[in-house]
Amino acid sequence: MRRCLLFLFLFLSAFSLSVPIFGKVALLKIEGEIGRDIKASDIVEALDSIDKDPFYVAVIIDINSGGGSAVQSHEIVRALERFEKPKIAKIEDIGTSGAYWIASACDYIVADELSIVGGIGASSIFFSPQELMKKLGVEVYEISYPQNKSFGSPFFNKTFLPHAKKLVESAGEYFIREVAKRKPGAEKYLTGLPYLAKDAPELVDEYGGIKEALEKARELSGAKRAEIEEIEIKRSFRSIIKELLSSRTIFRLLFKIFQLLKF
Numbered sequence: 504m505r506r507c508l509l510f511l512f513l514f515l516s517a518f519s520l521s522v523p524i525f526g527k528v529a530l531l532k533i534e535g536e537i538g539r540d541i542k543a544s545d546i547v548e549a550l551d552s553i554d555k556d557p558f559y560v561a562v563i564i565d566i567n568s569g570g571g572s573a574v575q576s577h578e579i580v581r582a583l584e585r586f587e588k589p590k591i592a593k594i595e596d597i598g599t600s601g602a603y604w605i606a607s608a609c610d611y612i613v614a615d616e617l618s619i620v621g622g623i624g625a626s627s628i629f630f631s632p633q634e635l636m637k638k639l640g641v642e643v644y645e646i647s648y649p650q651n652k653s654f655g656s657p658f659f660n661k662t663f664l665p666h667a668k669k670l671v672e673s674a675g676e677y678f679i680r681e682v683a684k685r686k687p688g689a690e691k692y693l694t695g696l697p698y699l700a701k702d703a704p705e706l707v708d709e710y711g712g713i714k715e716a717l718e719k720a721r722e723l724s725g726a727k728r729a730e731i732e733e734i735e736i737k738r739s740f741r742s743i744i745k746e747l748l749s750s751r752t753i754f755r756l757l758f759k760i761f762q763l764l765k766f
Contacts, residue, residue: 526558526559526560526724526726526729527558527559527560527729527730527731527732528559528560528561528562528563528717528720528721528724528726528729528730528731528732529553529559529561529562529563529731529732529733529734530562530563530565530731530732530733530734531546531549531550531553531562531563531564531565531734531736532565532567532733532736533546533564533565533566533567533568533579533602533605534565534566534567534568535567535568536568536569536570536571537568537570537571537572537575537576537579537601537602537605538571538572538574538575538576539571539572540568540571541568541571541575542575543572543574543575543576543578543579543582544578545736546579546582546736547578547579547582549734549736550562550579550582550583550586551582551585553586553588553734554585554586554587554588559588559732560588560589560720560724560725560726560729561588561589561590561591561720561721561723561724561726561729562586562588562589562590562591562720563590563591563592563593563713563716563717563720563731564583564590564591564592564593564605564606564609565593565595565713566592566593566594566595566598566602566605566606567594567595567596567597567598568597568598568599568601568602569597569599569600569602569622570599570600570601570602570603570604570622571600571601571602572601573601573625573674573678575601576600576601576602576604576605577601577604579605579608580604580605580608580681583605583608583609584608588724589610589611589719589720589723589724590608590609590610590611591609591610591611591612591613591716591719591720591723592605592606592607592609592611592612592613593613593614593712593713593716594606594612594613594614594615594618594620594700594707595615595618596618596619597618597619597620597697598614598618598619598620599619599620599621599622599623599697600622600623600624603620603621603622603623603682603706604623604678604681604682606620607681607682607685607686608685610723611708611709611719611723612706612707612708612709613707613708613709613710613711613712613715613716613719614700614707614709614710614711615700615710615711615712616699616700616701616710617699617700617701618699618700618707619697619698619699619700620697620698620699620700620703620706620707621692621693621694621696621697621698621703621706622695622696622697623678623679623682623692623693623694623695624675624678624679624693624694624695625671625672625674625675625678626671626675626695627667627670627671675695679693686705686706688705689703689705689706691705692705692706713731717729717731
């Protein structure tokens with residue numbers, strides 16, 4: 504009886520220790536444009552699932568993105584702030600703008616010396632076809648109330664440029680403050696310009712690749728034998744519905760149907 508109890512105790516002890524000693528380091532990829540190729544809701548759902556699963560001891564965010572939607576980038580940043588386990592950012596070819604913001608929300612950033620980082624700020628393009636339309640003899644009448652409600656119209660009026668500039672500056676200043684508080688030594692690189700990681704050492708914590716990122720994840724989690732497990736991003740129901748309802752998707756669908764029609 505004693506032998507059975509001793510065996511059971513040793514078995515349970517070994518099992519309970521196997522998670523923190525071995526465990527898994529989740530690898531989560533952020534590739535392409537945030538908001539188009541990468542949906543924040545999918546990343547947030549994956550992060551929440553990893554955080555709740557006791558078999559995952561840390562996460563590596565594998566970044567290869569030039570940024571994208573400011574709001575969706577911020578949503579991923581907030582999810583990382585809630586994440587309780589060690590989180591390592593590993594930047595491949597590029598991690599700029601919103602993608603670098605995401606990296607800065609991690610505990611540690613690993614990048615190759617030739618990775619492109621930074622690009623911290625905001626920008627927007629306003630296109631006005633008014634002069635061209637005048638030359639073509641096309642007249643457009645837009646009625647709005649209050650008058651400023653027409654801001655953002657495809658027929659952009661340059662009288663709105665001062666307000667547009669304020670919007671972009673406000674967003675850029677917020678972005679810069681957010682990164683500066685996470686990377687206090689990086690102020691001189693908060694210029695909006697991208698840099699090679701070797702020329703902006705304060706923007707990263709270590710030069711290297713996936714090996715160095717895994718070693719840091721093991722160190723911070725205490726799981727010295729943990730191995731990487733890549734997480735397949737599953738599209739959430741919410742992001743699928745949003746994409747289906749977008750005008751671009753509907754247009755593509757109608758165009759495909761039109762192509763299939765034979766007259």
